Amino acid sequence: xxxxxxxxxxxxxxxxxxxxxxxxxxxxxxxxxxxxxxxxxxxxxxxxxxxxxxxxxxxxxxxxxxxxxxxxxxxxxxxxxxxxxxxxxxxxxxxxxxxxxxxxxxxxxxxxxxxxxxxxxxxxxxxxxxxxxxxxxxxxxxxxxxxxxxxxxxxxxxxxxxxxxxxxxxxxxxxxxxxxxxxxxxxxxxxxxxxxxxxxxxxx
Amino acid sequence: xxxxxxxxxxxxxxxxxxxxxxxxxxxxxxxxxxxxxxxxxxxxxxxxxxxxxxxxxxxxxxxxxxxxxxxxxxxxxxxxxxxxxxxxxxxxxxxxxxxxxxxxxxxxxxxxxxxxxxxxxxxxxxxxxxxxxxxxxxxxxxxxxxxxxxxxxxxxxxxxxxxxxxxxxxxxxxxxxxxxxxxxxxxxxxxxxxxxxxxxxxxx
Amino acid sequence: xxxxxxxxxxxxxxxxxxxxxxxxxxxxxxxxxxxxxxxxxxxxxxxxxxxxxxxxxxxxxxxxxxxxxxxxxxxxxxxxxxxxxxxxxxxxxxxxxxxxxxxxxxxxxxxxxxxxxxxxxxxxxxxxxxxxxxxxxxxxxxxxxxxxxxxxxxxxxxxxxxxxxxxxxxxxxxxxxxxxxxxxxxxxxxxxxxxxxxxxxxxx
Amino acid sequence: xxxxxxxxxxxxxxxxxxxxxxxxxxxxxxxxxxxxxxxxxxxxxxxxxxxxxxxxxxxxxxxxxxxxxxxxxxxxxxxxxxxxxxxxxxxxxxxxxxxxxxxxxxxxxxxxxxxxxxxxxxxxxxxxxxxxxxxxxxxxxxxxxxxxxxxxxxxxxxxxxxxxxxxxxxxxxxxxxxxxxxxxxxxxxxxxxxxxxxxxxxxx
DNA sequence: CATGAATGAGTATTCATTCAT
DNA sequence: TATGAATGAATACTCATTCAT
Numbered sequence: 001x002x003x004x005x006x007x008x009x010x011x012x013x014x015x016x017x018x019x020x021x022x023x024x025x026x027x028x029x030x031x032x033x034x035x036x037x038x039x040x041x042x043x044x045x046x047x048x049x050x051x052x053x054x055x056x057x058x059x060x061x062x063x064x065x066x067x068x069x070x071x072x073x074x075x076x077x078x079x080x081x082x083x084x085x086x087x088x089x090x091x092x093x094x095x096x097x098x099x100x101x102x103x104x105x106x107x108x109x110x111x112x113x114x115x116x117x118x119x120x121x122x123x124x125x126x127x128x129x130x131x132x133x134x135x136x137x138x139x140x141x142x143x144x145x146x147x148x149x150x151x152x153x154x155x156x157x158x159x160x161x162x163x164x165x166x167x168x169x170x171x172x173x174x175x176x177x178x179x180x181x182x183x184x185x186x187x188x189x190x191x192x193x194x195x196x197x198x199x200x201x202x203x204x
Numbered sequence: 205x206x207x208x209x210x211x212x213x214x215x216x217x218x219x220x221x222x223x224x225x226x227x228x229x230x231x232x233x234x235x236x237x238x239x240x241x242x243x244x245x246x247x248x249x250x251x252x253x254x255x256x257x258x259x260x261x262x263x264x265x266x267x268x269x270x271x272x273x274x275x276x277x278x279x280x281x282x283x284x285x286x287x288x289x290x291x292x293x294x295x296x297x298x299x300x301x302x303x304x305x306x307x308x309x310x311x312x313x314x315x316x317x318x319x320x321x322x323x324x325x326x327x328x329x330x331x332x333x334x335x336x337x338x339x340x341x342x343x344x345x346x347x348x349x350x351x352x353x354x355x356x357x358x359x360x361x362x363x364x365x366x367x368x369x370x371x372x373x374x375x376x377x378x379x380x381x382x383x384x385x386x387x388x389x390x391x392x393x394x395x396x397x398x399x400x401x402x403x404x405x406x407x408x
Numbered sequence: 409x410x411x412x413x414x415x416x417x418x419x420x421x422x423x424x425x426x427x428x429x430x431x432x433x434x435x436x437x438x439x440x441x442x443x444x445x446x447x448x449x450x451x452x453x454x455x456x457x458x459x460x461x462x463x464x465x466x467x468x469x470x471x472x473x474x475x476x477x478x479x480x481x482x483x484x485x486x487x488x489x490x491x492x493x494x495x496x497x498x499x500x501x502x503x504x505x506x507x508x509x510x511x512x513x514x515x516x517x518x519x520x521x522x523x524x525x526x527x528x529x530x531x532x533x534x535x536x537x538x539x540x541x542x543x544x545x546x547x548x549x550x551x552x553x554x555x556x557x558x559x560x561x562x563x564x565x566x567x568x569x570x571x572x573x574x575x576x577x578x579x580x581x582x583x584x585x586x587x588x589x590x591x592x593x594x595x596x597x598x599x600x601x602x603x604x605x606x607x608x609x610x611x612x
Numbered sequence: 613x614x615x616x617x618x619x620x621x622x623x624x625x626x627x628x629x630x631x632x633x634x635x636x637x638x639x640x641x642x643x644x645x646x647x648x649x650x651x652x653x654x655x656x657x658x659x660x661x662x663x664x665x666x667x668x669x670x671x672x673x674x675x676x677x678x679x680x681x682x683x684x685x686x687x688x689x690x691x692x693x694x695x696x697x698x699x700x701x702x703x704x705x706x707x708x709x710x711x712x713x714x715x716x717x718x719x720x721x722x723x724x725x726x727x728x729x730x731x732x733x734x735x736x737x738x739x740x741x742x743x744x745x746x747x748x749x750x751x752x753x754x755x756x757x758x759x760x761x762x763x764x765x766x767x768x769x770x771x772x773x774x775x776x777x778x779x780x781x782x783x784x785x786x787x788x789x790x791x792x793x794x795x796x797x798x799x800x801x802x803x804x805x806x807x808x809x810x811x812x813x814x815x816x
Numbered sequence: 817c818a819t820g821a822a823t824g825a826g827t828a829t830t831c832a833t834t835c836a837t
Numbered sequence: 838t839a840t841g842a843a844t845g846a847a848t849a850c851t852c853a854t855t856c857a858t
Contacts, residue, residue, distance in 0.1 A: 012838090034237035037832060038841095047840040049834080058832065157391065165390055172376050186369055187361065193397060212858095216821080241849060251823040256850060420817090442645035445853055446820095455819040457855080466853065563810065565799065573798055580784050594777055595769065602802075605810045620837095624842080649828060659844040664829060 016054045019044060021108070024065050028111040028178055031118060032062055069112045071137055078140045088148030089196060095144070096191050099170055103177060103185065113174035138163050145195060154195050166194050220258045223248060225312070228269050232315040232382055236266050273316045275341055282344045292352030293400060299348070300395050303374055307381060307389065317378035342367050349399060358399050370398050424462045427452060429516070432473050436519040436586055439526060440470055477520045479545055486548045496556030497604060503552070504599050507578055511585060511593065521582035546571050553603060562603050574602050628666045631656060633720070636677050640723040640790055644674050681724045683749055690752045700760030701808060707756070708803050711782055715789060715797065725786035750775050757807060766807050778806050 022044040027035055037058055041048040055061040077098065081091050102109040141163040148154030155162070169191060177183045226248040231239055241262055245252045259265040281302065285295050306313040345367040352358030359366070373395060381387045430452045435443055445466055449456045463469040485506065489499050510517040549571045556562030563570070577599060585591045634656040639647055649670055653660045667673040689710065693703050714721040753775040760766025767774070781803060789795045 008838095015838095031235055031237060033235060036830090041841095048832085049840055050838085052833065053838070155393075155397065157394070161388065161390065162394075165394055168376050168380070169373065172372050176372070184365065186365065189359075190361070190366075190369055190398075193359065194394075212820085219821085240847090242847095252849085253824070253851075254822055257821070262849070416817090423817095439643055439645060441643060444851090449820095456853085457820070458818055460854065461817070563801075563805065565802065569796065569798065570802075573802055576784050576788070577781065580780050584780070592773065594773065597767075598769070598774075598777055598806075601767065601805060601810075620841085627842085648826090660828085661830075661845070662843055665842065670828065 019051060019054055020065055020068060023061060024108060024115060025111045027062060027065060028114040066115055069116055075136045078137060082140045082143050087153065088144050088151050089153040091144045092148065092192055092195055096188050100185065100188055103173060110174040110177040113171050114178050117171045141166065148195065153197060155197055162195060169194060223255060223258055224269055224272060227265060228312060228319060229315045231266060231269060232318040270319055273320055279340045282341060286344045286347050291357065292348050292355050293357040295348050296352065296396055296399055300392050304389065304392055307377060314378040314381040317375050318382050345370065352399065357401060359401055366399060373398060427459060427462055428473055428476060431469060432516060432523060433519045435470060435473060436522040474523055477524055483544045486545060490548045490551050495561065496552050496559050497561040499552045500556065500600055500603055504596050508593060508596055511581060518582040518585040521579050522586050525579045549574065556603065561605060563605055570603060577602060631663060631666055632677055632680060635673060636720060636727060637723045639674060639677060640726040678727055681728055687748045690749060694752045694755050699765065700756050700763050701765040703756045704760065704804055704807055708800050712797060712800055715785060722786040722789040725783050726790050753778065765809060767809055774807060781806060
């Protein structure tokens with residue numbers, strides 16, 4: 001009995017995870033308004049009512065998902081990268097490589113990024129856009145850019161704008177991966193070039 | 205009577221244009237599912253019924269809009285640019301300049317581009333994505349890229365992929381213009397860098 | 409000027425008549441709820457607004473029409489027939505003949521009868537059904553039936569019920585005329601037989 | 613689970629039947645255009661949405677109902693009657709009696725007949741009016757009439773026209789039953805007289 | 817005065833949410 | 838607890854009525 005209670009809790013948690021997980025992709029593909037609960041539940045393979053056993057409303061589910069999109073791990077990685085005693089060019093290469101790998105292998109990475117973009121476009125206050133994770137991700141990227149500009153390997157210009165440019169392209173290719181059938185990623189070099197001065201060696 | 209009949213036709217055409225024009229922006233901002241006819245008609249400043257006097261359904265209106273998004277002018281310009289006896293680098297600079305100017309001044313340019321992107325993501329055959337205008341735009345851009353690669357001013361790589369990369373970023377900044385309050389465009393140099401090898405002089 | 413005023417009045421009256429006349433048939437065919445003003449006006453060959461220049465509302469038009477359905481002439485004829493010094497059998501024959509002729513030749517007779525029937529079926533008080541004209545028509549018909557029953561030529565039974573039976577069949581064939589493409593009327597004998605005892609000679 | 617699935621199917625079928633059944637009467641009373649889904653659902657005692665869980669549209673529901681109006685049982689009965697080794701007069705009496713009884717006791721009989729009439733009047737091809745059931749019902753009735761004419765008990769005249777006449781009156785009294793508050797049926801003799809020569813004994 | 821485009825109240829239909837099983 | 842049928846508020850669409858021309 002006591003064990004079953006725990007087990008029960010576990011099962012609940014599992015189902016909740018499942019819903020959250022599957023919904024992320026579905027919402028990312030169809031948007032909030034374009035997602036019908038009936039379709040979503042069919043997609044997940046559960047009854048419509050089940051969703052409401054775990055979430056109060058479609059909106060709560062969506063919010064929960066977007067909350068989930070946490071870049072903790074990403075931020076942590078990036079932070080460490082920032083502090084490494086290597087050239088900015090090298091850091092940018094590492095970062096880009098890591099992003100492209102995730103985009104390639106982690107299906108949810110694209111959904112995560114896409115939803116994040118969607119949120120920005122919802123009728124929420126645009127001011128509050130700079131949620132923590134984002135500002136952190138940006139902060140560290142900007143730091144690297146600044147370092148690179150000093151070192152002469154990164155193009156000149158406002159580092160925040162360049163940061164935004166760089167990440168926007170990551171968003172863009174997340175969208176592409178999510179929506180286009182025969183997705184073909186850009187190369188690491190192409191993405192790097194957003195920031196790096198194009199030495200002859202890069203593409204030679 | 206005969207004159208008034210013509211005039212009547214004219215007025216009808218004007219209203220149709222008005223609806224089409226205003227709806228484009230609204231749909232671009234809110235998406236198809238996210239657009240309510242009641243809101244849209246209020247936004248346009250007409251009665252709900254009026255919309256149905258010109259279009260059979262919300263869907264038809266949307267389709268009509270997307271059909272409207274024609275890049276004829278853009279394609280024509282680009283075609284002429286392609287054939288000019290100047291360096292690819294110069295052509296790319298001209299093209300980029302022209303795009304940025306449109307993005308800055310023509311509100312509908314962003315909507316056009318955004319809707320086009322949305323269309324790509326609808327549940328249509330992804331195969332048929334390469335609608336004419338697009339393929340034309342791509343065709344000429346690719347030509348310039350090829351020229352540039354020969355001339356040594358453009359980065360190496362598959363010219364179609366590079367073309368897609370370049371235009372994708374135009375889409376991206378159209379989205380940004382449409383949806384973000386304090387939109388700040390990238391610089392011409394930033395966009396050029398997608399294609400051009402970065403000579404030291406560019407950003408110095 | 410004074411003449412033009414009269415003429416104007418005349419023209420107005422003509423148009424009103426036209427609308428009333430054409431609408432009768434249209435309403436008879438489609439019912440009140442099934443009639444759209446847009447369709448009706450197209451059918452009449454005038455603008456929608458014109459109808460509202462003569463009638464306050466769709467309902468007023470309909471009411472005006474039903475008011476118009478006056479059986480004055482019919483009642484007068486029947487009254488005279490009733491008082492004629494001839495056998496009931498003869499009277500019934502004459503009446504039946506007259507009805508069949510009208511049904512055959514007067515297009516509006518069928519519409520008139522049909523609308524009258526429709527009115528009975530509307531959510532009006534069923535009690536008030538016995539509008540004057542009707543009660544008059546019924547009164548005189550019943551009188552003839554009574555006479556016939558005394559004379560032995562008419563079937564036995566409640567004379568009101570028989571009256572209703574007889575006229576109902578007139579309604580029925582009005583409907584048929586109005587709605588069926590290849591309308592074929594019943595014969596005078598068939599209708600008479602509702603009331604008359606069938607002498608061998610009748611159909612021999 | 614397996615049992616519950618069957619049961620579920622059963623329940624679905626029941627609801628569908630219920631909607632179909634109740635709607636028949638409502639449509640018969642109010643016509644297609646005159647029937648609002650909101651009113652209908654209130655009348656049935658279900659939510660508006662429920663109707664759409666079983667039928668795609670108001671029109672489909674209406675069509676389904678009219679399809680439902682099957683006279684199979686009636687046709688079967690009549691067919692058997694036709695083949696009985698008795699006089700046509702007797703057959704007509706039996707048929708008439710049976711009809712009057714149904715009209716009296718089966719509320720849906722009137723609705724069935726009324727809707728059938730309404731269908732005839734819809735903008736369908738009038739040529740295709742002779743749907744199977746009807747032609748069967750007519751075929752057998754005509755047969756009896758023919759027999760009666762040979763036997764001398766039935767009035768002369770085209771048997772199809774007489775058949776139509778006879779059934780039209782059944783329609784008529786179905787309408788009356790459905791729509792008039794104090795419905796009073798005609799007598800069996802009155803209906804028989806449409807076909808039978810009036811022997812003195814009949815009404816004596 | 818006649819018109820038909822524009823309007824918005826009214827009606828059909830959809831879909832988030834509830835609830836009996 | 839999971840389900841999916843039922844619900845009705847929200848939304849798409851229609852049509853009687855108005856009004857500028």
